Amino acid sequence: MSPSKKVKFMSLFAGAVALSAVFAPLAINAQPAAPQVGQRAGGRGMGKAGIELTAEQQAQMEQIRNETRTQIEGVLTPEQRQQWQAAMQNGQRRRGAMAALNLSEAQRTQIRQIMQSSKERATAVLTPEQRQQIEQRMQQWRQQRQQRNQGSN
Template sequence: MKFKLIPLVSAAIAALSIATPTIVLAQSMPGSPTSGDRMMAPHPGGGGHMMPPDLGLTEQQKTQLDQIRKSTRAQIEGIVTPDQKQQVKTAIDNGEDFREAMDSVLSSEQKTQIRAIMQASRKQMQAVLTPEQQQKMRQHMQQQFMNRGN
């Protein structure tokens, strides 16, 4: 089961997600490594990769992406129960990997719902970016993916 979520996370990173379900949820959890109100390149799951600084986002694009991120976060938080959030926080506090903790806590139905939310979010975000920005983002995500292997 754990291995099914990892390809999902990797695909989301490469496809430009704002925050993987796990990243979005992690932002809401106090003390998590990705907590804070930063603009996340979704990739989910990879641990909070920031959008590359040379992306050249306009203020309007930043606002639109932030609105998409907030909407996505709210939708996902509506799926994950407070008890599940606490279970993940406890697992992380005990040294467990965030993705593994999420995989063990979420039901398959919740994972399916979150995947659908993330897919819709990626499409919305891609529509905000210019083709040049989309290319830069893909390159950044590929580089981040390659660096994870080292």
């Protein structure tokens, strides 16, 4: 893969990784019982960011996740979809699993658009305070990643 394609590819999946802070995994997994209003939403997704969602917000996020997963799977060929699902069932990281799919440029573009749309929809579900909390958490994660990257150089 050429260096410019690697940069484009990495930026696509950096966005996907950032969205994983907002969305639960795309793979179909058993979901724990929904927390009551005021409790954190499970150990994944918003719960990792310390964002508390109402039951209505949780239902909306679940719908967005399901629609996003369906749209992304619709972009994949049957072979890619099978490979993706097997990787998720085996516990492989989403980023590595996506990288192994050998997506075409058109597929990358479509998935990027789907993820951007999903991010916008999810953001619209949040209150201004929750959006601010997410942004603060994302800044912390960026700083931590930057510190780790500087330490490994």
